[in-house]
Every structure is written in structure tokens, then in C-alpha cells.
Amino acid sequence: MGARILIVDDEPNILGTVSSLLRSRGYEVFSTMSGRAALESLERDKPDLIVLDLGLPDMDGVDVCRHVREAASLPILVLSARGGEKDKVRALDAGADDYVTKPFGAEELLARIRASLRRVEPAAPASEPLVRGDLVIDRERFRVQRAGEEIRLTPKEFELLTYLAQHPGKVLTHRAILKAIWGVHTADQTEHLRVLVGALRKKIEPTPSSPRYILTEPWVGYRFADL
Amino acid sequence: MGARILIVDDEPNILGTVSSLLRSRGYEVFSTMSGRAALESLERDKPDLIVLDLGLPDMDGVDVCRHVREAASLPILVLSARGGEKDKVRALDAGADDYVTKPFGAEELLARIRASLRRVEPAAPASEPLVRGDLVIDRERFRVQRAGEEIRLTPKEFELLTYLAQHPGKVLTHRAILKAIWGVHTADQTEHLRVLVGALRKKIEPTPSSPRYILTEPWVGYRFADL
DNA sequence: CGGCGCCGTCAGAAAGTCGTAAAGAGTCCA
DNA sequence: TGGACTCTTTACGACTTTCTGACGGCGCCG
Secondary structure (H helix, E strand, O other), rough: OEEEEEEEEEHHHHHHHHHHHHHHHOOOEEEEHHHHHHHHHHHHHHHOOEEOOOOOOOOOHHHHHHHHHOOOOOOEEEEOOOOOOHHHHHHHHHHOOEEEOOOOOOHHHHHHHHHHHHHOOOOOOOOOEEOOEEEEEEOOOEEEEEEOEOOOOHHHHHHHHHHHHHOOEEEHHHHHHHHHHHHOOOOHHHHHHHHHHHHHHHHOOOOOOOOEEHHHHHOOEEEEEEE | OOOOOEEEOOOHHHHHHHHHHHHHHHEEEEEOOOOOHHHHHHHHHHHOEEEEEEEOOOOOOOHHHHHHHHHHHOOOEEEEEOOOHHHHHHHOOOOEEEEOOOOOHHHHHHHHHHHHHHOOOOOOOOOEEEEEEEEEEEOOOOOOEOOOOEEOOOOOHHHHHHHHHHHOOEEEEHHHHHHHHOOOOOOOOOOHHHHHHHHHHHHHOOOOOOOOOOOEOOOEEEOOOOO
């Protein structure tokens, strides 16, 4: 139930304090003590938020920010002993979402974490069904209907359809789609995308060979028809 | 171009300082001095972000937060003279996205505003279409229109056109163009360029033999007409 | 006039992309 | 354990794009 949080700090003291604090509030906590390990954990553990200490031994904290930003779009909450304005600006512009100077109060940290998480997972205000032509996409129940008839989709197919249908008429590049569905660490896996698009078309298109909904933009990406 | 920001503060001093600071950075600024007026401005001006002072005369700042949250989902950046942990937690849990205590540095405020705005509009460099005469180059959708009619270009053709059209009237050397499109490692492959220019002209020029858009500068390079 | 260098065009070869099918790997559940 | 389902990975034909070399036109200059 609780969100997954990655803590990166080289001081065992703080690491222990913060992680047991978070665990006591029901979060699932992962922790690493270096920037490199943090980037690995990012791929492996798929956290929802990172608490990042800037004073790491192996990498500049700001660089870690940038790498994280490139790899995924999750909130970064920076901890730092340095309260100078320049430090703050540098970190925030590198992709940090919040900047807390030590020493900090436990409740403030928790409140800022809640605020950051709230933005990413806006509770569930979304989830009115998407209606596109005679397709109805119910994001709440993970169901799709065409002309009243139910269509069974796998999770990945559903994700892809939802992502495309959210931006009707707009050309979405292969890169953007890969990032949205697989997360960016994907190097060049456009083959996956081709296969997935094929599977989805076979299910939702009346005539998959001449698609009505999911259109190909050669050399660029795909586009959901503007119905 | 810049985002729309609403400032709510009852001290004319701060209101003036902050609003002229933001204006000088290209934001579109609206300001009110009471909570009630803020909620009205929210509907009327549709700001992208609110900078909210907690010490308002007519309403509790935290209540303003809650009302804003119910009415719309835009970032709220709270300013406050009170730095107590309880105040911060209360505001953040009421829906604030960030909490800055006075006195604060101008650059820090700006950085926090950038960070908040970045989350709302993620990864949208929003490159606007290039318009050159009756040519419209939509870099976002990878499309080109001439006089409203769509023209299909290959990726390389599109890259070349975009590069040239970005510097209208300026002579671009063969070297520069090769570097821009193929990368630096290219030796002297101006033949590619000649072929590519030919293909592009055949598609976008009404009379490819006497080009209107892409002009040849003998012995030097090419130049996009200054329309 | 004839060579030289640059430009534009053409056509075939090489490389890349798209859609599809199908085989292996992993998970979940009875 | 076995079966159903999903995801990943590979392979192939059809097709498009890009590369490459060859050819003629044009202006320049001796």
C-alpha cells in the first residue's frame, strides 16, 4: 500500500534514522550509500520517490539528480547540509523537486514527502473513462469496450492504448512511448513497441491492416486518430 | 510564452517586489490581496501556479489552499513568516506544494517556481512551428505544410529543412550543414548533401529548377530565403 | 576551344523500418 | 506438476530511405 521510497545517504546515522522513520509510517524503503548504487536501485526497485543526500562520496549529488531525471520521472527530494542559495538553485534546476536543509524536523520531511507523492499520484481524480469514437477506455476498471462489446487487453496493451488515447491527434515519438511504458533505461527497443502495437491492433482494430485508431507515422512514431 | 502566475499577499511591499521580479523573468503575473479575490482570480485568469502568503486578512491561508485544491490542480507555493514545523505540515497537508519561509532569496524562489512548473508541464519543450512564407514547419509533429497542404518528408529531409529554416537569410556552409545533420565525423561527403537538397527541393519547391526557399550559394553552401 | 571544378540529376546498391509470426522465458494458479 | 497467459526476443518479407558512383550542364580561365 505505502509508496516505495529510495534513500541515498552515505552517513549510516541519517540513513538509519530516516529509513526507520519512513518504515514506521508504512512506506516501503530501499537504501543505498552511493550515487552509483542509487542509479542501479532505480532500475531494480522502481521507487516512487527518492530522498537524496547531496554529499555523496562517489558522485556529485547534482549529477545524480540529472541522471535520475533522464532515467525516470519520479520526485527527487534533496537533503543537504549546505543551505546556500546557490546550492539550492543548482539542485532544483538539475531536477530536484524539493530541497531540505539539515537539520530538519521529522514531521516536515514527512509532510514534504507526502506533498511530492501527492503530485505524482493525484489520488485518483483521473479515471473518468476515455471515449474515442466507439472505443471506451475505463481506466479505473482496466477495461475497454468497442461498440459496447468488451475487449480483453493485457496490462501492457492497456497502458499503451491509454497513453496514446490521452493525446489524440498528436504524434508521439517512439522514444516518448518507450519512456512512458517501459521507463527510459530502454536503449533501442523499438522492436518491443512494434510487437505490442501489432498485438493491440489485432484486438481493437476492426481491420488491423488498415488501422482506424492507432496510426503509424513512418520514421517518427505513432498517433491516435483524432476522432 | 511565460507561465501565468498568481500572487496573493496583503503586504503591498512584498506583492510589488515579487511581482516585478517575476515579470522581469518573463512570467505573466496576476496579483490579489485577499483570499476571496484569489479564488476569483483563479477562475478568471486561469494561472498555472499560485504564490500564496499565509497571513491574509480575510481567510486562513490553509483554507485558501484547500479551496484552491478543490477548484483546480495547479501548484501552490506558500510563503510564510512562520517557520514552525507545525505550520509547514499543516500547509503542506492542506495541498501546498512547497513552503518557503521569509525572508527568502529571490533566486531560490524562482528556482522553486521553476521546479513546480516543470512538474505540471513535463518534458514539453513546446517548440512552436516555424513559419517561413507559406511554409509551416511543425517540429513537434514532424510535419510540413505549404499553403495548407501537407508535405511528406523523410527524416533527413526534415532535419535539413529545419536546420536551414532556423537561420533564414544566413549562408550556411557545406561543412556546417554536414556537421549539423550527419555529425562531425563525416569526411567530405558533400555529394550526400547535393542529393538531399535535390530531394527536398523536389518536394517543397513549386519549381525546383528555380528555387524559392533553398538557394544555392556557389562554392560556399546554401541559404534559406529571407521571407 | 578544352580542361577544371562545382552543381543538379539519375539509378542501383546498401541499410533501415514496419508489420507479422512464432519460439523461448517467466509468472500465476489450480 | 502442468497449463494458461503474458512478455520478450528473433526472424523474415515488403517496403522506404539513404548512400554511392556516374553523367551532363554550367561558368570560369587559360
